[in-house]
Amino acid sequence: MASKFDLVIVNGTVVTASDISSCCIGIKDEKIRALAQSFTDDEIAGAEVIDAEGAYVMPGGIDAHVHLCQDLKTGPHGLGGECADNFETGSRSAIAGGTTTVITFATQTRAEEDRSLIKVVEAYNARAEATGSYADYGFHIIIVRNDADVLENELPVLIQDWGISSCKLFMTYETQRLTDSQLLDVMFAARKNAITTMIHAENGDMIEWLTDKLEGKGMVAPFYHALSRPPLVEGEATNRAIALAQLIQNPILFVHVGSALGAANVRKAQTMGLPVYAETCPQYFNLTWEDLKRFHSPTCFENSKMICSPPPPPDNSDQEDLFTGLHNGTFTIYSSDHCPFRYDHPHGKPTGVLEDEASMHGESACTGHNIQDLLSRKEGAFRFIPNGIPGVETRLPLLYTGALAAGRITPQKFVELTSTNPAKLYGLYPRKGALMPGSDADLVIWHPEKKFQPFRLTNSQLHHNVDYTPYEGQEFINWPRYTILRGKVVWANGEIKGKPRDGKYQKRGPSQLSHGLPGHDRDPHTVAAWLYK
Structure with missing residues (x-):
């Protein structure tokens, strides 16, 4: 009998642009298939399991x-x-x-x-x-x-x-x-x-x-x-x-x-x-x-x-x-x-x-x-x-340290700014930027804050092809523990697990954000409405 899920995340504090909840996420064939308070042993049999240990789980x-x-x-x-x-x-x-x-x-x-x-x-x-x-x-x-x-x-x-x-x-x-x-x-x-x-x-x-x-x-x-x-x-x-x-x-x-x-x-x-x-x-x-x-x-x-x-x-x-x-x-x-x-x-x-x-x-x-x-x-x-x-x-990590952990923004606002709104603005939502059944299983799982040792950044810790970082010596109080791309763990506990061909080109649709208040497009003081007649 085939496994119900390929990957399961348990004990996560799951954050979207609107909500926070403690639940589990089941992933199958690159997609999120289920969110639930818990899964039975039969449901997770054969699946890879990641224990988030209470840490934030967010859209990638x-x-x-x-x-x-x-x-x-x-x-x-x-x-x-x-x-x-x-x-x-x-x-x-x-x-x-x-x-x-x-x-x-x-x-x-x-x-x-x-x-x-x-x-x-x-x-x-x-x-x-x-x-x-x-x-x-x-x-x-x-x-x-x-x-x-x-x-x-x-x-x-x-x-x-x-x-x-x-x-x-x-x-x-x-x-x-x-x-x-x-x-x-x-x-x-x-x-x-x-x-x-x-x-x-x-x-x-x-x-x-x-x-x-x-x-x-x-x-x-x-x-x-x-x-x-x-x-x-x-x-x-x-x-x-x-x-x-x-x-x-x-x-x-x-x-x-x-x-x-x-x-x-x-x-x-x-x-x-x-x-x-x-x-x-x-x-x-x-x-x-x-x-x-x-x-x-x-x-x-x-x-x-x-x-x-x-x-x-x-x-x-x-x-x-x-x-x-x-x-x-x-x-x-x-x-x-x-x-x-x-x-x-x-x-x-x-x-x-x-x-x-x-x-x-x-x-x-x-x-x-x-x-x-x-x-x-x-x-x-x-x-x-x-x-x-x-x-x-x-x-x-900079936004987590400087804004989320400092109480300047909520976890929901963090997700909105870094994932959900970019997806909506640039025609990727809800395929991207969401944690719902049918969305791509793109996730970032942070470290449990009480278990993470703050550190000061050096360029040698980064993975770009640049010989410096402007944030050298800056303190970080958290860093992604896991990055998951369409159900595949591509970053885990400080190590690259993915491959250069894992990424796929994404065709996008129009923006899903507001085009302005109704009626404003007809004000002759400010709008050349006749252009569209």
């Missing part, structure tokens, strides 16, 4: 903002950033941190060969298939052009054939940003196809102007990256993007909101009933401008390890407002924005020196140990440093 994490296998070689000498993690190493790091699904970015460029979004996706998918993935995965599409025929003809194909139901647009970076008119073109096409529009909201003109002024004063070391992007840069851009979205009634999500000013703009729009959502990330709760002076001196190039965009807030006063945003629903999702660049690779952080003419004057080309010698003598120029830090593995 969904990290909807992960950069893998991306090239950002936009520097004057063709260097620029090259993501340190491919799908194998990045997803390995994900499962070790309790994340079972990642959504990454197929990136269009302005080169003519990237005009077709379909070809961009096909080329990016080949990179994923080349290595395989430990975690399930899907793609967003980054759009940097407003070619009318491509938007008209290819967006429906991306939805139908690839299940890509989200696009990302930029308001900064010379090689990627769109003008307001171009933003409206893409947002209008996205709305017609029920594609969720993600916005990187920073005012590119303000950043360029401030960068020029800083360079004029010789203020080019990594720390000054923060001064080129004060919170007002995000505040202005979020406010402008909300107005654009309101004009054509297009639901939007702001990625990596890191300032109280940006969060306040989002909250105001939500109070008005607009379909405006926001994502935030661990760096904005754990780092400040002071961390850009962490290494040796404010002008030390090693501080480039801490550069991300937007930068963390100036001080921890913003962090209190951001915690409030987690609590009150201003933030819909909590992602890592894992964007990894090595410090020992010419296509990583060292491009901030290698691309800088002043730093390289009188220097010969160098590699390996010679790069480290060069970096120790030069402060580089922040303009050329790739923006991004690693964080896919530490995302859930």
Whole structure:
């Protein structure tokens, strides 16, 4: 007689986005089949059994903002950033941190060969298939052009054939940003196809102007990256993007909101009933401008390890407002924005020196140990440093330590932010992000808190392909004990158990979150409703 279940979790404190209960979970053929107060001996006969020992059992994490296998070689000498993690190493790091699904970015460029979004996706998918993935995965599409025929003809194909139901647009970076008119073109096409529009909201003109002024004063070391992007840069851009979205009634999500000013703009729009959502990330709760002076001196190039965009807030006063945003629903999702660049690779952080003419004057080309010698003598120029830090593995443990265990959010809110809302926003629910019969058996089981020994993190404990972590030395009070992907244990007690081909590509549907209050789409003061007649 065949076993009723393949895997059973007993003695768990089972947490969903709405409830907490003490129950058991039965898994069969990659799916959750039953939740019950208990199972009989006959029901669990032949099944693998995991005793959660009273610890939290949650839906597997969904990290909807992960950069893998991306090239950002936009520097004057063709260097620029090259993501340190491919799908194998990045997803390995994900499962070790309790994340079972990642959504990454197929990136269009302005080169003519990237005009077709379909070809961009096909080329990016080949990179994923080349290595395989430990975690399930899907793609967003980054759009940097407003070619009318491509938007008209290819967006429906991306939805139908690839299940890509989200696009990302930029308001900064010379090689990627769109003008307001171009933003409206893409947002209008996205709305017609029920594609969720993600916005990187920073005012590119303000950043360029401030960068020029800083360079004029010789203020080019990594720390000054923060001064080129004060919170007002995000505040202005979020406010402008909300107005654009309101004009054509297009639901939007702001990625990596890191300032109280940006969060306040989002909250105001939500109070008005607009379909405006926001994502935030661990760096904005754990780092400040002071961390850009962490290494040796404010002008030390090693501080480039801490550069991300937007930068963390100036001080921890913003962090209190951001915690409030987690609590009150201003933030819909909590992602890592894992964007990894090595410090020992010419296509990583060292491009901030290698691309800088002043730093390289009188220097010969160098590699390996010679790069480290060069970096120790030069402060580089922040303009050329790739923006991004690693964080896919530490995302859930940081939120557990800093918010859940500290009483700033409930266990239900933790699940909502890290799994259920990403699944709903990006068309994966209830296949993902849920613990109910028929859902994929994706779970993360934590350690019983009283049995876990807090520790201080070192990079050697992580599983990414990056030679540093911005959270080195930070204390963690819990870590995933088990990660389960569609019924298979892929991480257990500090060891990788899965394989690079365990992950499957996930086609997604439209967002299941609100499209705004009824009636707001007909107000002639703010909406061009005639567009849809």
